[in-house]
Amino acid sequence: MPNFIMSYLGSTVTPGQAGNQFWALIYVLIIFAGVSVAVMAMNWLERKSLAHFQIRLGPMRVGPHGLLQPFADALKLMLKEDIIPAEADQFVFWIAPLIGLLASFTVYTVIPFGPSEAVSDMNIGILFMLGISSLAVLGIVVAGWASNSHYPLIGALRSSAQMVSYEVAMGLAVVSAILMTSLNEKGTGTLSMIGIVQAQQQQGIWFIFKFFPLGFLAFAIFAVAMVAETNRAPFDMAEAESELTAGYHTEYSGFRWSLFMLAEYAAMIAVSSIAVTLWLGGWMRPFPNLLHAPAWDFIFSLFPGLTFGGLAAIAVLGTVRMPSHSFFKIQRFGLAAFAALLGFIALLLLVIALAGRSADASLAARFSEGIGHVYWFMLKVAVFMYLFIWYRATWPRYRFDQLMRIGWKVMLPISLGVLMLTAIVGVIIS
Amino acid sequence: MTVPLKTVPLDDGRSDGKNDAAIRSSNLDLETPDKPYLDSNELVINMGPQHPATHGVLRVILKLDGEKVLGTECIIGYLHRGVEKIAENRTYTMFNPYVDRMDYCAAVSNGLGYCEAVEKLLNVEAPPRAQYIRVILTELQRIASHQLWLGTHALDIGAMTPLFYTFRDREEILKIFEKYCGARLTTHAFRIGGCQYETYAGFEKDIKNFLTFFTPKIDEYETLLTGNRIWLERTKNVGVISAADAIALGVTGPVLRASGVKWDLRKAQPYENYSKFDFEIPVGTNGDTYDRYLVRVAEMRQSIRIVEQAVGGIPEGPIMGKVPKVIKPPVGEIYHSIEGPKGELGYFIVSDGSTQPYRLRVRPPSFVNLQALDLMVRGLLVADVIAVIGTIDIVLGEVDR
Numbered sequence: 067m068p069n070f071i072m073s074y075l076g077s078t079v080t081p082g083q084a085g086n087q088f089w090a091l092i093y094v095l096i097i098f099a100g101v102s103v104a105v106m107a108m109n110w111l112e113r114k115s116l117a118h119f120q121i122r123l124g125p126m127r128v129g130p131h132g133l134l135q136p137f138a139d140a141l142k143l144m145l146k147e148d149i150i151p152a153e154a155d156q157f158v159f160w161i162a163p164l165i166g167l168l169a170s171f172t173v174y175t176v177i178p179f180g181p182s183e184a185v186s187d188m189n190i191g192i193l194f195m196l197g198i199s200s201l202a203v204l205g206i207v208v209a210g211w212a213s214n215s216h217y218p219l220i221g222a223l224r225s226s227a228q229m230v231s232y233e234v235a236m237g238l239a240v241v242s243a244i245l246m247t248s249l250n251e252k253g254t255g256t257l258s259m260i261g262i263v264q265a266q267q268q269q270g271i272w273f274i275f276k277f278f279p280l281g282f283l284a285f286a287i288f289a290v291a292m293v294a295e296t297n298r299a300p301f302d303m304a305e306a307e308s309e310l311t312a313g314y315h316t317e318y319s320g321f322r323w324s325l326f327m328l329a330e331y332a333a334m335i336a337v338s339s340i341a342v343t344l345w346l347g348g349w350m351r352p353f354p355n356l357l358h359a360p361a362w363d364f365i366f367s368l369f370p371g372l373t374f375g376g377l378a379a380i381a382v383l384g385t386v387r388m389p390s391h392s393f394f395k396i397q398r399f400g401l402a403a404f405a406a407l408l409g410f411i412a413l414l415l416l417v418i419a420l421a422g423r424s425a426d427a428s429l430a431a432r433f434s435e436g437i438g439h440v441y442w443f444m445l446k447v448a449v450f451m452y453l454f455i456w457y458r459a460t461w462p463r464y465r466f467d468q469l470m471r472i473g474w475k476v477m478l479p480i481s482l483g484v485l486m487l488t489a490i491v492g493v494i495i496s
Numbered sequence: 497m498t499v500p501l502k503t504v505p506l507d508d509g510r511s512d513g514k515n516d517a518a519i520r521s522s523n524l525d526l527e528t529p530d531k532p533y534l535d536s537n538e539l540v541i542n543m544g545p546q547h548p549a550t551h552g553v554l555r556v557i558l559k560l561d562g563e564k565v566l567g568t569e570c571i572i573g574y575l576h577r578g579v580e581k582i583a584e585n586r587t588y589t590m591f592n593p594y595v596d597r598m599d600y601c602a603a604v605s606n607g608l609g610y611c612e613a614v615e616k617l618l619n620v621e622a623p624p625r626a627q628y629i630r631v632i633l634t635e636l637q638r639i640a641s642h643q644l645w646l647g648t649h650a651l652d653i654g655a656m657t658p659l660f661y662t663f664r665d666r667e668e669i670l671k672i673f674e675k676y677c678g679a680r681l682t683t684h685a686f687r688i689g690g691c692q693y694e695t696y697a698g699f700e701k702d703i704k705n706f707l708t709f710f711t712p713k714i715d716e717y718e719t720l721l722t723g724n725r726i727w728l729e730r731t732k733n734v735g736v737i738s739a740a741d742a743i744a745l746g747v748t749g750p751v752l753r754a755s756g757v758k759w760d761l762r763k764a765q766p767y768e769n770y771s772k773f774d775f776e777i778p779v780g781t782n783g784d785t786y787d788r789y790l791v792r793v794a795e796m797r798q799s800i801r802i803v804e805q806a807v808g809g810i811p812e813g814p815i816m817g818k819v820p821k822v823i824k825p826p827v828g829e830i831y832h833s834i835e836g837p838k839g840e841l842g843y844f845i846v847s848d849g850s851t852q853p854y855r856l857r858v859r860p861p862s863f864v865n866l867q868a869l870d871l872m873v874r875g876l877l878v879a880d881v882i883a884v885i886g887t888i889d890i891v892l893g894e895v896d897r
Contacts, residue, residue: 120660216541220563220878300654300726303879310878462726463654465879466563 093185097174105331106136112455119459130401131384139324146320151213154317158212163318163325166205170333172198177339178260180349180439191259192244195340196237199295202333203229206297206314209326213317221313224303224466228294231473236291238481239284242488243344246273246281249492263348270355274345277491283484285345287477289450292337294469296330299458303466338450339443346446349439364423367434370441371416374408381405538566541878545574549652549882552892556869556881563877568870572863575896583856588614588688588823591853596682598860599894601644603683604637604673605836611686612767613832613843615817617825618688625813626690627769632703632806633676633685634768635799639710640669641837641889642792646717649789649886653730658720665713668706675702689819695810703807707800714796721789731786735872735884738783745871746864749839751888754791755783761835773802785887792889824851838862838889858897862890 110125110132117124125132150159176191178184188194203226210222247265248255256262266272274285294301303313310316315326342348351366385401388394415437422434464472539560544550553574559566579598583591595610596603608630615621622630643666647659670680675696677685685691721727737747739755752759760777762770778794780787825847833842839861848854865888872884 116656120657121664122660216539220541224563302654459657460720461655462650462721462724462730463879464726465730465877467877468729 093183094175097185098171101171101174101332101335102328104335105328106140108331108335108451109136109139109327111451112458115452115455116459119456130388130397130404133400133404143324144321148321149317149319151215151317153214155212155214158208159317160322162205162209162212163322163329164205165208166202166329167325167332169198169202169205170329170336173333173336173340176259177336178263178343178348179443180436181260181264183349183436183439184260187258187260189261190257192240192257192262192340192344195259195336196233196240199333199336200229200233202329205329209318210314213314215317217310217312218314218316221303221310221316225297225314228297228301228303228466228469228473231470232291232294232477235287235473235477235481236295238478238485239288239291240340240344242280242284242481242485243273245485245488245492246276249496259343259348263343263350266347267350267354272345272347277488280484280488280491281345283480284488285341287481287484288341288344291473291477292341293454293457294473296333296337296454298330298334298454300461300464301469302458302463303469334451334454335447338447338454341450342443342446349443351438351442360423364419367419367422367438368416370437371412371414371419373441373445374412374415378405378408378412381408543881545571550885551648551890554866554885554890554892554895556885558878558881560878563879565873565876565878565881568873568881570866570869572866572892572895575892577897579897580856580858583853585852587851588825588853591856592686592688593682593684595858596684597893598858598897599641599836599838599841599862599891600681601891602637602641602837603681604633604685605641605834605841607684607686608634608768609832609834609836609841609843611688612834613830613845614688614823614825615819616832617828617830617845617847618819618823620689620817620819622690622768622817623814624769624811626686626815626817628806628810629691629695629815630686631768631770631773632803632810633673635803635806636669636672636703636706638799638837639796640666642796643669645792645837645886645889646789649883649889650721650727652882652886653727655721655724655727658717661713661717661720665710668709672699672702672706675699687816688823690814690816692816694815700807700810703803707804707807711797711800714793718793722793728786730879730883731789731887732784733782734785734876734880735887736782736784737868737872741871742783742868745867747839747868749836749861749865749889750788750791750795751839751865751868753777754780754787756781761833761840765833767832767834770802773805775801785883788887822851824849833859836861838891838894839865860894860897862888862892862894863897866890866895 113135114124114132125135128135128138150156173195175185176188176195178187206225206229207222210218210220210225213219243262244255244257246269247262250265250268256265269276273281275281293299297303315323318326347354351369357366381401382405385398385405388398388401418430418434418437421430422432539562541558541560542555543558544555545553550556555571555574557569557571559568577597579594582594586594592607592610595606599606611622643662647662647666650656650658673683673685674680676699677683677693685693737745737751737755739752739757742752742755742757747755748759756779758777758779761767762775763777775798778791778798780791825845827847827849829844829846831842831844833840835841840859841861842859844855844857844859845853846855869884869888872888873881876884
């Protein structure tokens with residue numbers, strides 16, 4: 067087995083091709099666990115940053131600075147009574163959260179965290195992604211319908227109309243990015259997610275800056291549509307608390323409800339990944355073509371370690387600043403342990419980066435490169451995640467008809483225009 | 497037919513017949529709900545009494561055509577405590593704290609209205625120093641009430657953050673109340689004939705500090721909302737009520753002023769020493785949710801002006817007027833109203849010469865303003881119902897009493 071892994075790591079084949087199903091399975095498991103952990107971290111971050119936007123502290127009691135709050139929440143939700151309303155359609159009620167979860171997790175099979183750090187390199191990757199992510203609406207509609215109650219029904223109706231109409235603008239924006247991939251000597255574009263990033267590398271420009279402002283406009287449309295697509299503020303009509311109590315998941319509780327939340331956050335990460343892949347150069351570090359000397363490679367390979375080192379430093383600072391009262395003894399210990407964990411990860415990453423510097427094509431170098439890919443990809447995704455929280459803290463909620471008006475009358479024409487202009491400019495240039 | 501605003505009485509006060517034309521001109525039919533579009537089934541939804549956005553225990557039955565509102569029916573009484581009946585079994589002094597429990601977001605204003613009504617019945621007046629303290633605390637209460645309204649209204653429309661900003665600043669007002677009379681919410685700040693408590697040392701300084709602290713905070717609220725595109729879309733031309741309809745329904749307070757009627761009891765029938773202070777009555781033009789928002793924000797600024805003038809000129813002297821220990825008003829009846837934060841807050845008291853009121857009736861602004869809900873939300877969407885309930889600024893403790 068180690069030989070097989072070695073030979074895989076040493077080979078130049080992309081994932082998902084024949085003979086690598088086993089490795090793909092490992093990736094699936096890693097991604098499943100990784101996304102679940104990311105959702106938990108996102109949960110904590112959202113509560114903390116939202117609290118700090120709103121001049122309050124947020125979770126502070128469960129673990130140091132509420133770090134264990136997501137685990138406490140998860141435990142609580144799993145132990146809660148599982149209520150299925152008497153009037154509900156039992157089977158459909160049961161299956162609805164699973165549909166949503168399935169859809170938002172399946173999207174990860176085509177998301178490339180690096181040129182070889184992906185489950186599969188499907189040649190219709192982006193099409194597959196659009197198709198699967200629109201299945202998520204089915205889970206919501208079915209949940210609203212099966213609940214057999216007014217508020218969930220209205221929430222589900224709103225949500226389905228919203229997601230269907232924003233998918234149109236989203237799809238057109240995506241197409242204009244795909245068009246840009248065909249601007250090479252052979253004139254052949256690609257739908258493969260890995261291929262799209264490689265096209266950006268070949269052309270030496272992120273698609274967000276390509277044909278300025280066309281690439282940027284397409285990106286902006288996608289950035290708005292993806293907020294609507296994931297039912298997040300200011301487009302969170304489907305679960306508008308003040309209007310529909312909780313929208314489509316009003317009747318859900320406990321673990322089923324947490325599946326909805328998991329699906330929502332996983333979908334947020336997924337759409338952000340797509341935006342990063344299509345417009346922001348995916349796994350590429352800044353200026354890979356301009357600063358391509360080995361020295362630069364080394365400097366950029368230090369970034370993951372330094373980031374974790376910085377986080378560890380913040381944790382150490384928190385430990386030092388914690389009040390010296392005996393009440394905080396355990397919390398202080400916990401935070402110190404967390405700092406030590408972060409510091410250990412930072413050290414490990416730095417060691418790998420240093421080891422990978424010396425020899426080309428060694429295992430450490432491959433590792434270091436892979437870590438770099440995943441790091442830059444996740445950093446870009448994290449920016450979007452922060453934006454999601456920021457939107458939620460700042461803006462009121464759109465009304466349903468206004469949302470539809472923006473979708474059909476503003477975003478659709480603009481994305482159509484951008485698509486046509488991109489095509490025209492592309493033809494003229496090539 | 498719409499009535500031009502000029503025929504609506506402005507500052508001058510009493511009804512002089514000019515109103516009648518305005519009232520006649522509004523042909524309201526709130527009995528029959530609108531017809532559904534096409535031949536679809538009506539969807540009837542119970543909003544409340546357990547609902548995050550009905551500000552307590554209001555229950556609204558919505559008749560919907562899809563998301564469009566065809567008609568509404570308000571079911572009230574879930575918080576009915578029989579305050580008016582309680583009054584008949586309590587002495588005038590004993591009943592004083594009960595009025596704080598009606599509009600618990602503006603307890604000081606409620607207390608002021610009641611004390612003044614009884615004082616009018618007794619034919620006594622609070623001494624000048626007491627009047628200044630009353631005006632200061634009441635205006636602070638107006639600011640606090642508007643802050644609470646702004647936070648919850650913005651939360652209803654989906655903006656979470658203003659709530660925490662307004663609550664942070666409201667806290668400072670409540671601290672002043674607490675220092676003055678020991679209570680934060682149901683203050684029982686005033687007594688019949690004046691104030692029970694002398695101001696504490698540093699009262700004026702606290703208030704001046706608050707004013708300098710709070711004035712820039714209003715700009716902060718406005719930065720979040722006034723020019724916000726989404727806020728504008730959600731509030732402009734939503735829940736419009738014309739001046740004529742507002743007068744016909746007896747709507748008062750900021751809701752009426754936002755429709756363009758310059759009617760404020762502090763100017764129209766000055767009570768306490770409001771005539772001594774220089775302030776303006778902000779009015780709107782369209783009578784929509786956005787105008788009501790602007791009017792209330794402007795009112796906070798005007799209240800700051802009033803408090804600024806009053807805190808500089810608190811005279812020395814007694815704080816209680818000549819009121820007997822046992823209050824036994826002469827036989828008679830009295831109606832006295834003040835401009836509460838939510839509108840005209842009136843007390844009608846019938847005295848039979850005993851120590852207890854024979855009958856006490858409250859005219860709560862929330863209750864009367866809530867009538868306008870149906871008119872405002874007809875033809876709008878469910879999301880607008882929430883915005884309109886918020887913009888009327890109801891407190892269910894006052895609606896149900």
